[in-house]
Amino acid sequence: MTANDQTLVPFASPAAAGGAPFVETPVAYDALILASFGGPEGQDDVIPFLRNVTRGRGIPDERLEEVAHHYRHFGGVSPINEQNRRLKAALEAEIAARGLDLPVYWGNRNWEPYLPDAFTQAADDGHSTLLVLATSAYSSYSSDRQYREDIAAAITDAGLEERVTADKVRLFFDHPGFVKPFQEGVEDAVRALLADGIAAEDIRVLFSTHSIPTGDAERSGPRDVDWGEGGAYAAQHLAVAEHIMHELVAVTGGSTVPWQLVFQSRSGPASQPWLEPDINDVISTLPETGAKAVVIVPLGFVSDHMEVLWDLDTEAMETAAEAGIRAVRTPTPGTHPAFVSGLVDLIIERIEGTPAAERPHLTDLGPWYDVSRPGDCENARLGFRPAAAGLVP
The missing domain is CATH 3.40.50.1400 (Rossmann fold)
Known part of the structure:
Protein backbone atom coordinates (compact mmCIF):
# COMPACT_ATOMS: atom_id res chain seq x y z
CA MET A 1 0.00 0.00 0.00
CA THR A 2 1.21 3.50 -0.73
CA ALA A 3 0.21 6.93 0.51
CA ASN A 4 -1.64 7.49 -2.78
CA ASP A 5 -3.86 4.44 -2.52
CA GLN A 6 -7.52 5.15 -1.87
CA THR A 7 -7.63 3.01 1.26
CA LEU A 8 -9.58 3.70 4.41
CA VAL A 9 -6.50 3.30 6.62
CA PRO A 10 -3.27 4.73 5.18
CA PHE A 11 -0.10 2.59 5.31
CA ALA A 12 -1.98 -0.32 6.93
CA SER A 13 -1.52 -4.04 6.41
CA PRO A 14 -4.20 -5.60 4.19
CA ALA A 15 -5.92 -7.01 7.28
CA ALA A 16 -6.30 -3.54 8.81
CA ALA A 17 -6.79 -1.46 5.66
CA GLY A 18 -10.54 -1.96 5.54
CA GLY A 19 -11.05 0.09 8.69
CA ALA A 20 -12.81 -2.36 11.01
CA PRO A 21 -12.31 -1.29 14.63
CA PHE A 22 -10.77 -4.65 15.55
CA VAL A 23 -8.45 -6.62 13.32
CA GLU A 24 -9.44 -10.23 13.88
CA THR A 25 -7.35 -11.67 11.06
CA PRO A 26 -3.82 -12.99 11.74
CA VAL A 27 -1.00 -10.81 10.40
CA ALA A 28 2.56 -12.07 9.89
CA TYR A 29 4.36 -9.06 11.34
CA ASP A 30 8.10 -9.35 10.84
CA PHE A 173 -4.91 1.83 29.58
CA ASP A 174 -7.06 -0.95 31.04
CA HIS A 175 -5.00 -3.98 30.06
CA PRO A 176 -4.22 -6.12 33.15
CA GLY A 177 -0.48 -5.92 32.51
CA PHE A 178 -0.51 -2.13 32.64
CA VAL A 179 -2.86 -1.85 35.61
CA LYS A 180 -1.25 -4.49 37.86
CA PRO A 181 1.87 -2.45 38.78
CA PHE A 182 -0.33 0.49 39.82
CA GLN A 183 -2.64 -1.82 41.75
CA GLU A 184 0.30 -3.30 43.64
CA GLY A 185 1.72 0.13 44.36
CA VAL A 186 -1.51 1.49 45.81
CA GLU A 187 -2.11 -1.62 47.89
CA ASP A 188 1.45 -1.64 49.25
CA ALA A 189 1.31 2.07 50.12
CA VAL A 190 -2.07 1.88 51.84
CA ARG A 191 -1.13 -1.31 53.67
CA ALA A 192 2.01 0.39 55.04
CA LEU A 193 0.08 3.48 56.15
CA LEU A 194 -2.53 1.35 57.88
CA ALA A 195 0.24 -0.57 59.65
CA ASP A 196 1.59 2.75 60.92
CA GLY A 197 -1.73 3.49 62.57
CA ILE A 198 -3.23 5.85 59.98
CA ALA A 199 -6.94 5.13 59.48
CA ALA A 200 -8.26 4.46 55.99
CA GLU A 201 -10.49 7.53 56.12
CA ASP A 202 -7.43 9.69 56.87
CA ILE A 203 -5.63 8.57 53.70
CA ARG A 204 -6.15 10.21 50.31
CA VAL A 205 -5.24 8.55 47.01
CA LEU A 206 -4.50 10.99 44.19
CA PHE A 207 -4.30 9.53 40.70
CA SER A 208 -2.18 11.95 38.72
CA THR A 209 -1.84 12.38 34.98
CA HIS A 210 -0.60 15.01 32.54
CA SER A 211 -2.96 17.95 32.19
CA ILE A 212 -3.94 18.81 28.62
CA PRO A 213 -6.04 21.63 27.14
CA THR A 214 -9.73 21.03 27.81
CA GLY A 215 -10.45 21.38 24.09
CA ASP A 216 -8.03 18.56 23.29
CA ALA A 217 -9.55 16.46 26.07
CA GLU A 218 -13.05 16.97 24.68
CA ARG A 219 -11.88 15.82 21.24
CA SER A 220 -10.18 12.68 22.58
CA GLY A 221 -11.86 9.39 21.73
CA PRO A 222 -14.41 8.59 19.02
CA ARG A 223 -16.82 11.42 18.31
CA ASP A 224 -19.96 9.31 18.43
CA VAL A 225 -19.68 8.78 22.21
CA ASP A 226 -20.57 11.26 24.94
CA TRP A 227 -17.59 10.84 27.23
CA GLY A 228 -18.53 13.58 29.64
CA GLU A 229 -16.23 16.26 30.99
CA GLY A 230 -12.64 15.65 29.97
CA GLY A 231 -13.54 13.39 27.05
CA ALA A 232 -12.22 9.87 26.64
CA TYR A 233 -8.90 10.97 28.16
CA ALA A 234 -10.42 11.66 31.56
CA ALA A 235 -12.92 8.80 31.27
CA GLN A 236 -10.17 6.25 30.73
CA HIS A 237 -8.16 7.43 33.74
CA LEU A 238 -11.25 7.52 35.94
CA ALA A 239 -12.29 4.02 34.90
CA VAL A 240 -8.87 2.57 35.74
CA ALA A 241 -8.72 4.44 39.06
CA GLU A 242 -12.18 3.17 39.98
CA HIS A 243 -11.08 -0.40 39.27
CA ILE A 244 -7.97 -0.02 41.42
CA MET A 245 -9.92 1.45 44.32
CA HIS A 246 -12.59 -1.24 44.07
CA GLU A 247 -9.90 -3.89 44.44
CA LEU A 248 -8.32 -1.97 47.34
CA VAL A 249 -11.30 -2.85 49.58
CA ALA A 250 -9.72 -6.25 50.19
CA VAL A 251 -6.71 -4.52 51.76
CA THR A 252 -8.68 -2.09 53.93
CA GLY A 253 -11.11 -4.70 55.21
CA GLY A 254 -14.03 -2.91 53.61
CA SER A 255 -13.11 0.61 54.69
CA THR A 256 -13.28 3.34 52.05
CA VAL A 257 -10.22 5.38 51.13
CA PRO A 258 -11.15 8.73 49.51
CA TRP A 259 -9.58 9.33 46.09
CA GLN A 260 -9.71 11.59 43.06
CA LEU A 261 -8.16 12.22 39.67
CA VAL A 262 -5.75 15.16 39.58
CA PHE A 263 -3.55 16.72 36.92
CA GLN A 264 0.02 17.93 36.66
CA SER A 265 2.64 19.45 34.34
CA ARG A 266 0.47 22.14 32.79
CA SER A 267 2.50 24.12 30.24
CA GLY A 268 0.02 26.28 28.32
CA PRO A 269 -0.79 29.98 28.63
CA ALA A 270 -2.98 31.10 31.52
CA SER A 271 -5.66 32.20 29.07
CA GLN A 272 -6.14 28.62 27.80
CA PRO A 273 -8.30 26.27 29.89
CA TRP A 274 -6.54 23.06 30.91
CA LEU A 275 -7.79 20.07 32.86
CA GLU A 276 -7.93 20.66 36.60
CA PRO A 277 -7.50 20.38 39.56
CA ASP A 278 -3.74 20.66 39.83
CA ILE A 279 -2.18 18.11 42.16
CA ASN A 280 -0.39 20.72 44.24
CA ASP A 281 -3.57 22.72 44.77
CA VAL A 282 -5.32 19.57 45.99
CA ILE A 283 -2.49 18.51 48.30
CA SER A 284 -2.34 21.95 49.90
CA THR A 285 -6.00 21.67 50.95
CA LEU A 286 -5.86 18.11 52.28
CA PRO A 287 -5.21 19.08 55.93
CA GLU A 288 -8.55 20.92 55.90
CA THR A 289 -10.27 17.60 55.13
CA GLY A 290 -8.60 15.78 58.00
CA ALA A 291 -6.18 13.88 55.80
CA LYS A 292 -2.97 12.69 57.42
CA ALA A 293 -1.36 10.95 54.44
CA VAL A 294 -1.53 11.04 50.66
CA VAL A 295 -0.72 8.32 48.16
CA ILE A 296 0.36 9.79 44.81
CA VAL A 297 -0.22 7.45 41.86
CA PRO A 298 1.40 8.47 38.51
CA LEU A 299 -1.42 6.78 36.59
CA GLY A 300 -0.77 8.59 33.32
CA PHE A 301 2.85 7.46 32.94
CA VAL A 302 4.38 4.17 31.84
CA SER A 303 7.72 4.96 33.49
CA ASP A 304 9.45 7.58 35.62
CA HIS A 305 9.49 10.41 33.07
CA MET A 306 10.82 13.87 33.86
CA GLU A 307 7.28 14.89 34.80
CA VAL A 308 7.30 12.19 37.47
CA LEU A 309 10.74 13.08 38.82
CA TRP A 310 10.13 16.83 38.89
CA ASP A 311 6.39 17.43 39.23
CA LEU A 312 5.69 14.56 41.61
CA ASP A 313 8.92 13.56 43.35
CA THR A 314 10.05 17.16 43.73
CA GLU A 315 7.19 19.68 43.65
CA ALA A 316 4.32 17.51 44.95
CA MET A 317 6.48 16.13 47.76
CA GLU A 318 7.49 19.65 48.75
CA THR A 319 3.83 20.69 48.78
CA ALA A 320 2.96 17.73 51.01
CA ALA A 321 5.79 18.60 53.39
CA GLU A 322 4.57 22.20 53.57
CA ALA A 323 1.07 20.92 54.30
CA GLY A 324 2.42 18.74 57.09
CA ILE A 325 1.11 15.43 55.75
CA ARG A 326 2.90 12.22 54.88
CA ALA A 327 3.26 11.47 51.16
CA VAL A 328 4.08 8.29 49.27
CA ARG A 329 4.59 8.08 45.50
CA THR A 330 3.82 4.67 44.00
CA PRO A 331 5.88 3.11 41.15
CA THR A 332 5.20 3.35 37.44
CA PRO A 333 5.08 0.14 35.36
CA GLY A 334 8.59 0.61 33.92
CA THR A 335 9.84 -2.93 33.24
CA ARG A 359 -9.20 -9.60 24.59
CA PRO A 360 -8.46 -8.85 28.27
CA HIS A 361 -9.55 -5.52 29.74
CA LEU A 362 -10.42 -4.36 33.26
CA THR A 363 -12.96 -1.60 32.56
CA ASP A 364 -16.16 -1.29 30.55
CA LEU A 365 -14.33 1.02 28.12
CA GLY A 366 -12.10 -1.71 26.76
CA PRO A 367 -10.80 -3.35 24.80
CA TRP A 368 -9.79 -0.25 22.84
CA TYR A 369 -9.73 -0.17 19.06
CA ASP A 370 -6.96 -1.46 16.80
CA VAL A 371 -7.94 1.10 14.16
CA SER A 372 -8.77 4.59 15.40
CA ARG A 373 -12.15 5.96 14.42
CA PRO A 374 -12.64 9.04 12.19
CA GLY A 375 -11.71 12.30 13.84
CA ASP A 376 -10.41 10.63 17.00
CA CYS A 377 -8.08 12.95 18.98
CA GLU A 378 -8.18 15.85 16.53
CA ASN A 379 -5.75 18.71 17.08
CA ALA A 380 -7.87 21.79 16.29
CA ARG A 381 -4.81 24.00 15.87
CA LEU A 382 -3.07 21.74 13.35
CA GLY A 383 -6.03 20.11 11.67
CA PHE A 384 -6.02 16.58 10.32
CA ARG A 385 -2.54 15.65 9.15
CA PRO A 386 -1.82 12.24 7.55
CA ALA A 387 -1.95 9.51 10.19
CA ALA A 388 -1.49 5.75 10.13
CA ALA A 389 -3.51 3.11 12.03
CA GLY A 390 -6.78 4.98 11.79
CA LEU A 391 -9.63 5.84 9.47
CA VAL A 392 -9.25 9.03 7.49
CA PRO A 393 -9.27 11.77 8.63
Missing part, protein backbone atom coordinates in the same frame (compact mmCIF):
# COMPACT_ATOMS: atom_id res chain seq x y z
CA ALA A 31 9.33 -6.51 13.07
CA LEU A 32 8.23 -4.40 16.02
CA ILE A 33 8.83 -0.65 16.26
CA LEU A 34 8.94 0.76 19.80
CA ALA A 35 7.84 4.40 19.47
CA SER A 36 8.37 6.93 22.24
CA PHE A 37 8.67 10.61 23.07
CA GLY A 38 12.44 10.88 23.49
CA GLY A 39 14.46 13.13 25.76
CA PRO A 40 17.80 14.95 26.08
CA GLU A 41 20.86 13.12 27.34
CA GLY A 42 23.07 16.07 28.26
CA GLN A 43 22.98 19.79 28.99
CA ASP A 44 23.74 20.70 25.37
CA ASP A 45 20.74 18.66 24.22
CA VAL A 46 18.11 20.40 26.35
CA ILE A 47 17.22 23.45 24.26
CA PRO A 48 17.43 21.62 20.88
CA PHE A 49 15.18 18.93 22.35
CA LEU A 50 12.64 21.49 23.58
CA ARG A 51 12.71 23.15 20.15
CA ASN A 52 11.70 19.80 18.69
CA VAL A 53 8.91 19.37 21.24
CA THR A 54 7.49 22.84 20.51
CA ARG A 55 8.23 22.99 16.77
CA GLY A 56 5.78 25.13 14.85
CA ARG A 57 4.69 27.19 17.85
CA GLY A 58 7.27 29.96 17.58
CA ILE A 59 8.32 29.78 21.22
CA PRO A 60 11.60 31.69 21.78
CA ASP A 61 14.54 30.05 23.53
CA GLU A 62 14.07 32.39 26.50
CA ARG A 63 10.69 30.80 27.18
CA LEU A 64 12.07 27.32 26.62
CA GLU A 65 14.73 27.97 29.22
CA GLU A 66 11.97 28.34 31.81
CA VAL A 67 11.15 24.68 31.25
CA ALA A 68 14.75 23.63 30.71
CA HIS A 69 15.60 24.05 34.39
CA HIS A 70 13.66 20.85 35.14
CA TYR A 71 16.09 18.95 32.92
CA ARG A 72 19.13 20.94 34.03
CA HIS A 73 18.33 20.04 37.64
CA PHE A 74 19.04 16.42 36.61
CA GLY A 75 22.19 17.18 34.61
CA GLY A 76 20.30 17.81 31.38
CA VAL A 77 19.37 14.15 31.19
CA SER A 78 15.81 12.93 30.81
CA PRO A 79 15.34 9.41 32.18
CA ILE A 80 13.11 8.38 29.28
CA ASN A 81 15.75 7.17 26.82
CA GLU A 82 17.40 4.88 29.35
CA GLN A 83 13.98 3.62 30.39
CA ASN A 84 13.23 2.79 26.77
CA ARG A 85 16.54 0.96 26.40
CA ARG A 86 15.56 -1.18 29.38
CA LEU A 87 12.03 -1.69 28.05
CA LYS A 88 13.37 -2.67 24.62
CA ALA A 89 15.72 -5.22 26.21
CA ALA A 90 12.91 -6.58 28.39
CA LEU A 91 10.59 -6.89 25.39
CA GLU A 92 13.27 -8.67 23.37
CA ALA A 93 13.82 -11.15 26.20
CA GLU A 94 10.09 -11.82 26.60
CA ILE A 95 9.57 -12.12 22.86
CA ALA A 96 12.41 -14.63 22.65
CA ALA A 97 11.01 -16.57 25.63
CA ARG A 98 7.70 -16.87 23.77
CA GLY A 99 9.48 -18.33 20.75
CA LEU A 100 8.70 -15.40 18.45
CA ASP A 101 10.98 -14.23 15.66
CA LEU A 102 10.26 -10.52 15.95
CA PRO A 103 13.18 -8.06 16.03
CA VAL A 104 12.59 -4.84 17.95
CA TYR A 105 13.57 -1.39 16.66
CA TRP A 106 13.25 1.82 18.66
CA GLY A 107 12.58 5.37 17.50
CA ASN A 108 11.50 8.65 19.12
CA ARG A 109 9.40 11.65 18.20
CA ASN A 110 11.67 14.34 19.60
CA TRP A 111 15.20 13.01 20.05
CA GLU A 112 17.65 10.42 18.85
CA PRO A 113 17.10 7.70 17.84
CA TYR A 114 14.40 9.19 15.62
CA LEU A 115 11.43 7.22 14.34
CA PRO A 116 12.22 7.57 10.59
CA ASP A 117 15.63 6.05 11.26
CA ALA A 118 14.02 3.09 13.02
CA PHE A 119 11.69 2.51 10.07
CA THR A 120 14.57 2.82 7.61
CA GLN A 121 16.70 0.34 9.52
CA ALA A 122 13.84 -2.14 9.75
CA ALA A 123 13.19 -1.86 6.00
CA ASP A 124 16.89 -2.11 5.14
CA ASP A 125 17.04 -5.27 7.24
CA GLY A 126 14.38 -6.77 5.01
CA HIS A 127 11.26 -6.24 7.14
CA SER A 128 8.10 -4.97 5.49
CA THR A 129 5.12 -5.77 7.74
CA LEU A 130 5.65 -3.63 10.81
CA LEU A 131 3.76 -3.37 14.09
CA VAL A 132 4.23 -0.23 16.19
CA LEU A 133 4.04 -0.17 19.98
CA ALA A 134 3.82 3.37 21.39
CA THR A 135 4.74 4.00 25.02
CA SER A 136 1.45 5.68 25.78
CA ALA A 137 -1.71 4.15 27.17
CA TYR A 138 -4.46 6.77 26.83
CA SER A 139 -6.44 8.76 24.27
CA SER A 140 -5.34 12.30 23.50
CA TYR A 141 -3.72 14.07 20.59
CA SER A 142 -0.16 13.83 21.90
CA SER A 143 -0.51 10.30 23.28
CA ASP A 144 -2.47 8.74 20.42
CA ARG A 145 -3.08 10.59 17.17
CA GLN A 146 0.31 12.31 17.15
CA TYR A 147 2.00 8.91 17.32
CA ARG A 148 -0.10 7.83 14.36
CA GLU A 149 1.00 10.99 12.56
CA ASP A 150 4.59 10.18 13.51
CA ILE A 151 4.25 6.75 11.90
CA ALA A 152 2.91 8.27 8.67
CA ALA A 153 5.63 10.92 8.63
CA ALA A 154 8.34 8.36 9.34
CA ILE A 155 7.25 6.27 6.37
CA THR A 156 6.98 9.20 3.97
CA ASP A 157 10.11 11.00 5.23
CA ALA A 158 12.11 7.82 4.71
CA GLY A 159 10.52 7.15 1.32
CA LEU A 160 9.19 3.77 2.41
CA GLU A 161 5.67 4.02 0.98
CA GLU A 162 6.33 1.15 -1.46
CA ARG A 163 8.30 -0.96 1.01
CA VAL A 164 6.45 -1.25 4.31
CA THR A 165 3.06 -1.34 5.99
CA ALA A 166 2.55 -0.29 9.60
CA ASP A 167 -0.18 -1.06 12.12
CA LYS A 168 -0.29 0.04 15.77
CA VAL A 169 -0.94 -1.84 19.00
CA ARG A 170 -4.17 -0.67 20.65
CA LEU A 171 -4.20 1.72 23.60
CA PHE A 172 -3.65 -0.37 26.72
CA HIS A 336 7.58 -4.65 35.77
CA PRO A 337 7.25 -8.29 34.58
CA ALA A 338 3.46 -8.03 34.34
CA PHE A 339 3.73 -4.92 32.16
CA VAL A 340 6.33 -6.41 29.82
CA SER A 341 4.39 -9.67 29.59
CA GLY A 342 1.19 -7.72 28.94
CA LEU A 343 2.77 -5.76 26.10
CA VAL A 344 3.87 -8.97 24.45
CA ASP A 345 0.35 -10.32 24.94
CA LEU A 346 -0.89 -7.29 23.01
CA ILE A 347 1.62 -7.96 20.25
CA ILE A 348 0.54 -11.59 20.00
CA GLU A 349 -3.08 -10.40 19.99
CA ARG A 350 -2.37 -8.67 16.67
CA ILE A 351 -0.24 -11.46 15.26
CA GLU A 352 -2.99 -14.01 15.92
CA GLY A 353 -5.95 -11.72 15.17
CA THR A 354 -7.54 -12.41 18.55
CA PRO A 355 -11.30 -11.71 18.47
CA ALA A 356 -12.29 -8.59 20.41
CA ALA A 357 -14.52 -10.63 22.72
CA GLU A 358 -11.47 -12.58 23.91
